Amino acid sequence: MDQFANRLKQARKKAGLTQEQVSFELEISRSNISKYENGDISPNIKTIKALIKLYKVDANYLFDTEDDAENKE
Numbered sequence: 001m002d003q004f005a006n007r008l009k010q011a012r013k014k015a016g017l018t019q020e021q022v023s024f025e026l027e028i029s030r031s032n033i034s035k036y037e038n039g040d041i042s043p044n045i046k047t048i049k050a051l052i053k054l055y056k057v058d059a060n061y062l063f064d065t066e067d068d069a070e071n072k073e
Contacts, residue, residue: 005039007062011055012037026050 012022012033019037023030028047035041043051052059 002039004042004062005037008051009037011051011057011062014057015055017054022051022054025054 012019017025019030019033022028022033026047032041032043036043036047048059048062052062
């Protein structure tokens with residue numbers, strides 16, 4: 001799993017949301033949410049913005065490749 005996908009999954013879990021809840025909120029299939037989190041496909045910019053807002057995370061957290069990115073929230 002790539003870093004972005006892993007952080008996306010961590011952010012969802014930290015927000016206390018299930019894939020089904022995210023799917024409902026963003027009107028995206030649950031299978032696509034799973035594919036984003038597994039690194040099988042990448043979300044488009046509009047979806048990334050919506051995920052950041054829903055998860056209440058900084059974009060740098062999702063994209064930063066530094067080991068200490070989790071501390072930058």
